[in-house]
Amino acid sequence: MKLRLKPYDLQLRHAFTLAESSRTITPSMLIEIEFDGIVGYGEASMPPYLGESYETATRFLESLDLGQFSDPFRLDEILEYVDGVATGNCAAKASVDIALHDLLGKIMQKPWYKIWGFKAEDTPDSSLTIGIDSDDVVRQKVKEAEGFNILKVKLGRESDKQMIETIRSMTDVPLSVDINQGWKDRVQALETTWWLEEMGVIFVEQPMPKELVDDIAWLTQKSPLPIIADEGIQRLKDLKRVQGVYSGINIKLMKCTGMREAHKMLTLARALDMKVMIGCMTETSCAVTAAAQLAPKVDWADLDGNLLISNDPFTGMQITDGKVSLIDQPGIGIKLR
Structure with missing residues (x-):
């Protein structure tokens, strides 16, 4: 080789x-x-x-x-x-x-989702990410997200409520929020999750610094919304440690060394009765399409990294009517442009 x-x-x-x-x-x-x-x-x-x-x-x-x-x-x-x-x-x-x-x-x-025995029609919707920005830019991003059935909103600053209200002035699609460890006080975090539930948010990703294990476990126990680990988990060996601390995990190939370990994490998380999200970084269609092979078996997908860049050298997985659409091509299903 x-x-x-x-x-x-x-x-x-x-x-x-x-x-x-x-x-x-x-x-x-x-x-x-x-x-x-x-x-x-x-x-x-x-x-x-x-x-x-x-x-x-x-x-x-x-x-x-x-x-x-x-x-x-x-x-x-x-x-x-x-x-x-x-x-x-x-x-x-x-x-x-x-x-x-x-x-x-x-x-x-054979494509990998078929090798694993998965069905392409079982894929979930994918979210599109709205980063923290000014009201005008946020509105522009929401317009660009037309056709998506769920939006992922980056939060973790003093502008959190303003971000959500700006988006809600334009669309009523379900939202997820990713705090990227930005909240520091668990009581305020809990109050905010109750408000977010009223605003149509369906789960909260990594609300507090990963080191605050007791605070996150407390929040997970009392929150009306599922609390999902991102920075709080990296590889298979971390999974049992976060059971009971979070409601579920966000699996990313770049964190866990790739498809082989991601598949093992998915299997173990299900055995531990935890929710599973498949996510990505900003990536080309190569890595995003590789991650999408696992999509038929997850609760949520956030596979938009290729849509956030302007110079993707590959074609691969598509979002069709908001849903992850796998391609019946051998391997991970990509082609060079």
């Missing part, structure tokens, strides 16, 4: 503003793994808060010796090797995982 890599800056359509940061570009590493003339595509999206960069991803990926494996179907063995080469580097590891899944699916001539 041969691995090739290429740095690629994702250009965002709007400034992406969260509770604690804002950016207009997300660095990404696009990779190819070739075996017997067949190429699998992968991606590492690296928003700054993940702690990865072109430098770290290049160093990690160039340290791999995939040539030692003569059979790409030994997926567990290969990915266990990749995971053990160095700690961290989860997005870089995810790029290898995605490319291997794409490669194997192409060899088998």
Whole structure:
């Protein structure tokens, strides 16, 4: 197996503003793994808060010796090797995982959702993200979101209620909110969740800093809305630790090293009777379409990362009438433009 890599800056359509940061570009590493003339595509999206960069991803990926494996179907063995080469580097590891899944699916001539036994018609609606911004820009973003059946609103600042009221002046579609750890006081957080329920919000993502475990557990117990972990969970090993602290989890390939571990997290979360959301970073259609292979088995999807950029080099998963629409193509289901 041969691995090739290429740095690629994702250009965002709007400034992406969260509770604690804002950016207009997300660095990404696009990779190819070739075996017997067949190429699998992968991606590492690296928003700054993940702690990865072109430098770290290049160093990690160039340290791999995939040539030692003569059979790409030994997926567990290969990915266990990749995971053990160095700690961290989860997005870089995810790029290898995605490319291997794409490669194997192409060899088998099957899309991964079918290999896993999932049905394309079982996919949920996907939300479209509305970042923190001025009233005028928020209204523009809501107009651009026409056709989506749920919107995800970034909150975590003093403008929270104004953001929701501005959106509600234009649409009555259900909302989810992502606080990105922005709330600090649990009593005020609880009061806000009751208000958000009245405003048609259906769940709250990562309301408080992940370190405030007792406060989050208290909020989850008393909240009228499900409380979903994002920054509070990363990999499979973290899942049992957050049981009882959150109502559910947001699985992202860039956090958990890719499709193989994401599938395991989905299975365990269901066994623990927890809600499951499949999410993404700002990504090309490569990583978003890879994540979408899990969509038929989740409660909620937030697979809009490719729609937030202006220079997507791939085509893949689509949002049709607000719903995740999987493509019956081998591998993860993407093509180069």
